[in-house]
Amino acid sequence: MILDYSFVLFSSLLVACLIPLYIYRQKVFPFVYKTGPLEFFIQDLKAHMQKYPKMIFDYSIIEKTKDEKDIRIRQTLIAEDIVSQFYYYAYEKNTQKGIPREKLWTTYEERSFSNPKTPIDWQERRELAWRRDKNKCNRCGTEIKLEDVYTTFAKDIAKGGGYNFENIIILCADCNKVLNAKNPKxxxxSLHLNDELMKYVTS
Incomplete structure (x- = not known):
């Protein structure tokens, strides 16, 4: 049977209209997807938390919220619990490994302990400490770009600590916020992690 041009044209137009509806079906028909599968949310959340290898998270909140019927509320409760665990994760600031002696410079010792003010070679010290820790946050283990690095000290400068490498600790922005927090809530x-996990919550 030979199809006429009008049938072919009509069919093509119909397909062209249906393709965008299929691609954007979740936005066009949000009521259908309001109770989307929890499994995908949990899978995405756990995959994201693997970025923090120094921390072990407890996912028992998933079972504890099983009676919650609204999928969005349940996902939010789970995400909030994980972020709370990140905030309250036990962390003790310890003395760090140093830098090989051959990489140090002549004024290193003098500028490490003799002056309570930040040494003029601080940026160089900061970068070497970042490289020493393989570009990772000392508290959570996530990778950090050099321009995003925060620092603290195993022993505070005000309490007699120095600017030597063994005393310099490298932190990501979130861990820096946690260690300097005045108001937990x-x-x-405000944590970047909170924003990232909330993106996985069904809209």
Whole structure:
């Protein structure tokens, strides 16, 4: 049977209209996807948390919220629990490994301990400490770009600590917020991790 041009044209137009509906079906028909599968959310969340290898997270919140019927509320409760665990994760600032002696410079010792002010070669020290730790946050283990590095000290400068490499600790932005937090609730809400996990919550 030979199809006429009008049938072919109509069919092509119909397919062209249906393709965008299929691609954007979740936005066009949100009521259908309101109770989307929890499994995908949990899978995405756990995959994301692998970025923090120095931390072990407890996912028992998934079972504890099983009676919650609204999928969005349940996902939010799970995400909030994980972010809270990140905030309250036990961490002790310890003396770090140093830098090989051959990489140090002549004024290194003098500028490490003799002056309470930040040494003029601080940026160089900061970068070498970042390289020493393989570009990773000392608290959570996530990778950090040099321009995003924060620092603290195993022993505070005000308490007699120095600017030597063994005393320099490298942190990501979130861990820096946690260690300097005054208000837990506000700090938890401001964490980059909180924003990232909330993106996985069904909209």
């Amino acid at each position: 506000n700090t938890i809400a």
